[in-house]
Amino acid sequence: MSERIGIIGGGIVGIALARALVRRGLGEVTVFEKEGRLAAHQTGHNSGVVHAGLYYKPGSLKAQLCVAGRDAIRDFCQEKGLPYREVGKLVVAVDESELAALADIEQRARANGVPDLVRIDDAAHLRSLEPHVAGVAAVHSPHTAVVDYAAITDAMADDVRAAGGAILLGEEVVAMQLEGAAVRVRTQLSEHVFDRVIACAGLHSDVVARLVGADPSPKILPFRGEYWSLNPDRNGLVTGMIYPVPDPRFPFLGVHFTRGVYDDIHVGPNAVPALAREGYRWLTVSPKDTWDSLRWPGAGALAKQHWRMGVDEISGSLLKPLYYRKARRFIPELRMSDLTAKTAAGVRAQAWGRDGALLDDFDVDQVGPVTLLRNAPSPAATSSMAIADYVIDRYVYAQA
Numbered sequence: 360m361s362e363r364i365g366i367i368g369g370g371i372v373g374i375a376l377a378r379a380l381v382r383r384g385l386g387e388v389t390v391f392e393k394e395g396r397l398a399a400h401q402t403g404h405n406s407g408v409v410h411a412g413l414y415y416k417p418g419s420l421k422a423q424l425c426v427a428g429r430d431a432i433r434d435f436c437q438e439k440g441l442p443y444r445e446v447g448k449l450v451v452a453v454d455e456s457e458l459a460a461l462a463d464i465e466q467r468a469r470a471n472g473v474p475d476l477v478r479i480d481d482a483a484h485l486r487s488l489e490p491h492v493a494g495v496a497a498v499h500s501p502h503t504a505v506v507d508y509a510a511i512t513d514a515m516a517d518d519v520r521a522a523g524g525a526i527l528l529g530e531e532v533v534a535m536q537l538e539g540a541a542v543r544v545r546t547q548l549s550e551h552v553f554d555r556v557i558a559c560a561g562l563h564s565d566v567v568a569r570l571v572g573a574d575p576s577p578k579i580l581p582f583r584g585e586y587w588s589l590n591p592d593r594n595g596l597v598t599g600m601i602y603p604v605p606d607p608r609f610p611f612l613g614v615h616f617t618r619g620v621y622d623d624i625h626v627g628p629n630a631v632p633a634l635a636r637e638g639y640r641w642l643t644v645s646p647k648d649t650w651d652s653l654r655w656p657g658a659g660a661l662a663k664q665h666w667r668m669g670v671d672e673i674s675g676s677l678l679k680p681l682y683y684r685k686a687r688r689f690i691p692e693l694r695m696s697d698l699t700a701k702t703a704a705g706v707r708a709q710a711w712g713r714d715g716a717l718l719d720d721f722d723v724d725q726v727g728p729v730t731l732l733r734n735a736p737s738p739a740a741t742s743s744m745a746i747a748d749y750v751i752d753r754y755v756y757a758q759a
Contacts, residue, residue: 363554403508429741449485491595493688580661587702597624602615616686664715721739
């Protein structure tokens with residue numbers, strides 16, 4: 360079988376799909392990326408963590424595809440000689456009020472087959488792993504790793520090109536039209552006809568979905584995650600990764616410490632509503648994007664339910680002492696001066712429904728020959744190769 364296949368989006372998921380398709384010999388693949396480089400948004404603005412599967416509801420797509428994806432990412436890095444460092448992760452309960460939620464994380468992690476997971480209830484054991492951490496208990500995932508997802512995306516893209524696939528940079532898809540069993544795709548520079556199209560448009564996934572008349576729901580609500588850099592002279596405060604016990608009401612993990620693949624340590628992210636789909640700074644404002652969010656049917660319900668969290672996150676974004684206070688809970692020796700500068704933030708494409716509920720799992724939609732990834736936030740980078748296989752087998756060629 361050989362078809363003309365278009366892919367919208369040059370992040371890690373879109374490129375993983377292109378690579379899987381050409382490796383299977385399923386068609387002539389063309390990738391459209393509106394930016395002048397790959398991995399320009401979510402892929403290139405995250406913490407670089409290869410998640411082991413601690414948080415996700417057993418049986419969910421996130422759980423299944425994260426577990427499969429982490430091994431695929433590890434093997435790919437080994438094959439290509441890319442950095443892959445198992446620095447390990449501690450999820451720390453600072454006090455006894457967090458023990459029940461920590462136990463839930465442990466239960467989920469074991470159900471998801473997180474390898475060599477250890478429950479720690481001894482302060483000496485805790486400090487043997489992270490000498491400067493404060494807490495009453497933790498779970499330790501020793502094989503949680505860090506990578507360079509932009510480098511991985513570029514290496515995958517090399518495989519796509521070597522197999523004859525085309526990657527068109529600087530071409531934003533502005534229109535799609537169904538023509539019988541085919542799809543006509545138009546960018547600002549060119550026009551193409553495909554037998555199938557797969558959209559992995561991230562922050563613009565709902566916009567692309569509307570081009571083919573898909574349901575407007577779920578809509579993308581952009582959340583900016585801001586990081587502070589740790590003073591390199593104080594890197595000894597953190598050995599690997601130190602995470603809080605996440606609030607189960609929100610699809611965010613909370614401010615944490617991560618030693619990156621190149622030994623830089625960053626603190627964050629928070630989660631503040633962005634005022635533009637690509638709103639990496641407070642001063643980046645799109646009146647259209649903001650108005651679209653405010654008039655969404657679920658806006659009132661979301662604000663009513665989570666306004667306290669919103670105020671807390673926004674306050675921490677604007678006031679460094681409040682951000683510092685969250686981080687210092689885990690490392691009492693941390694000084695505010697140790698947080699030296701805000702690094703480039705990331706924007707998470709979080710899908711939400713008409714009822715105001717934030718979607719917790721990956722979500723895929725189908726309109727004729729067009730497959731739409733409607734919600735693919737973290738751990739999508741970890742899961743990217745597994746997502747590619749899942750979408751191809753379940754949606755693109757389910758009847759093949």
